[in-house]
Amino acid sequence: MNYKKIEEILLDMVNIKSDTGTKLEKDIEKYIYKYISTFEYFKNNKNHYGRFDVNDEFERKVIWALVKGIGEETIVLLHHHDVVDSLDYGKFKKYAYSPKELKKQYKTLEFSQEIKEDLNSNKWYFGRGTADMKAGAAIQLEILKHYSEKINFNGNILLLSVPDEENLSIGMRKSIGLLNKLKDKFNLKYELLINSEPHTRKEKEVGTIYDGSVGKIMPIVYVKGFKSHIGEIFSGFNPLLILSKIAINIETNMDFSDSDLGEVSPPPTWIYLRDFKKNYDVSVPEAAGGYFSILPLKQTPKEILNKIKHICEITFKESINILNNNYKIYSKDNAILSWNPKVKFFNEIYKEAKVNGKEEFEKEYKELIKKLKEDIKKGKINIPNSNFILIKKVLEYTRSNDPIVVIGISPPYYPPVSNENLDVNKKISNIKEIINKKSKEFGESYDLKRYFMGISDLSYTSLIKGEEVVPYIEENTPIWNHIYEIDFENLKQLRIPVINIGPWGKDLHKMTERVYMTDVVNNTPKLIMEVVDKVLSF
Missing domain, CATH: 3.30.70.360 (Alpha-Beta Plaits)
Structure with a gap:
């Protein structure tokens, strides 16, 4: 695993503007697709990755890539590649996508003591999308590459990079059908979906993982x-x-x-x-x-x-x-x-x-x-x-x-989602223990929270009490099936257990947005791979 490469990918991706709800998202999609196409595995398996059109006016795509091992057990890695705009940066807007230059500019400003400490540290990268969520995207891309270089491993790794999460989640809404198509085409059984949205902390040595998401x-x-x-x-x-x-x-x-x-x-x-x-x-x-x-x-x-x-x-x-x-x-x-x-x-x-x-x-x-x-x-x-x-x-x-x-x-x-509403195997129910055993290497521990409160694409992985959801949403949304829709029929079939394992981030959607680089280049990828290995029983 090339951990240093994650930092390089992160800087590349942050440097590419991908403001949500705009054609700029296409630029980051091209980067991700091109990078995946350089993997030796995908050079030899060209039908195992692609661009899935969401059919909107911005011509945005979901980038997907499947590393096929032995058997049907599959882990899905999910991230979004759009970011909110940089208007809040004011006169520093032109530096918002250049973390190293932005840090230099910010050192001349008056900030809180906490922000000053992070600016003076070499452990934080500031900039739009550093935490939300190009760090998670960079981590997952390099994890995908890591498993693509393994020979005859047990299970499969499917990566989804989606647009529009910060707006109307058209990328993930369209991916509901894509997930079912890929499942049938490649004979997959989705054991777990791992998202890598950033988490916040109250204590420096205590991180947070989530196995559900608020509706x-x-x-x-x-x-x-x-x-x-x-x-x-x-x-x-x-x-x-x-x-x-x-x-x-x-x-x-x-x-x-x-x-x-x-x-x-x-x-x-x-x-x-x-x-x-x-x-x-x-x-x-x-x-x-x-x-x-x-x-x-x-x-x-x-x-x-x-x-x-x-x-x-x-x-x-x-x-x-x-x-x-x-x-x-x-x-x-x-x-x-x-x-x-x-x-x-x-x-x-x-x-x-x-x-x-x-x-x-x-x-x-x-x-x-x-x-x-x-x-x-x-x-x-x-x-x-x-x-x-x-x-x-x-x-x-x-x-x-x-x-x-x-x-x-x-x-x-x-829709709200929680693993408590699904039949999950013992490995998945013990994820907190798996993560905390591994995180002892870093001198940290992780709390498990049952719902990610930031609203996320995890919502489109299962549907509970559909009879009290579908008719009430469809019949009372005036623009339903004309301007907006959710593929409820396919969603009912998914029922994928979920977990969010992401790096420590601060001040999301603010001009002081930043991500903890120790997590990015070491802790978070190791935790994710530990979970993948345990669930797929390497």
Whole structure:
């Protein structure tokens, strides 16, 4: 194993800009593919590696490579090759992709004591993508080469290098089908998937490994009010009244926080909240909306959506009561406003619109999606906000013009995964012991955490309680199968146990992002190979 080569690959890869959601990702893909093609093994087995097209506007590819040994037992090595952009580096942006030069520039700045110590040490490389996650990519590439040089070893090593992890994970979503195709073509049995995302530490000598990953779901709430002049406020219904109260009732609501296997996920927070007025006038907004993020460990979309609906129904009733109480004071009589609470899921109003609008509705809906798809490509609108436009169109074909709350889902969706939900063999369940036995060589130990909280591509390796996931996601995501999809049918078949073994990193997505080079060129590759050897029983 050429450990020094890992550092060389890391510097090469960091130097190649591969900003997520751009054509720049193609440059790093070319580097990885070219490097793999130099392996003697792949010169002799050209059908064992390739570029898998994800069929998007950026022409991005998944790079895959299979080192075939004896038997069907297979370890999958997974990493992503995209990075977030470098805008946060400000005037140092031009150095963000050159770790050695960046360190020189940073030594003139005032930082915290911890950052200063790391800058003055030769153990840390600073720069965009050093930790997240080109270090993990470099480690896995050299591990692949190591096993490609072995003769007649037991098992197989499959590497996947995917794009877009920092955005919508199209690379891994498309790899769901690829994994099943490769499994059938080469007669593989996936024993374990190893990701190498960086980990953080509270203590210098204690690292972290993960055998699961938190999920993510992003519900959207659209509130249609009833427009009126502000001088006749009680003849209308301001959607901001309901939406603001819904936001208050959901923000950091611990009913949405999961606890499982000693881990606790953070409660929800709103990412976007506003009315949809485009110009100033003296009337209340016609509609308003927002979306928020929930990170589940056990809760299914069915459970989450029903909780949201319950909150929205209560909030709607409370808002009507507020209006009625104030109207009584204002009008000086016991008159009651005629509003009735109405809360529906997107699939409910969509079915109603199809019945009412028939071919006309379906034609207009498809044309609107086509336009939105182009607008998203041109950067005129983002994916979450496109859902509001589609909901507005659907409501035009429902029979009622009354105020309503519509609940839907916006991409991306990440299912939570945990090895506890899978049948894993004894070797995999003892991975913590395997790693800690090996890490004694470095004077370190590792804690096992059951969920990686950073959200990751590990989510697309298995699907639990599919009946409470698939219909609720598919039917309540307005852009489903047009702009975004997940291959749930293939995902159900995978059920791959997972673990994340990555280097120590700090300040991910910040201008002080950095990776611990002792891990990169020594500790982490040795730990991964120890796990591979034990699982495949070398």
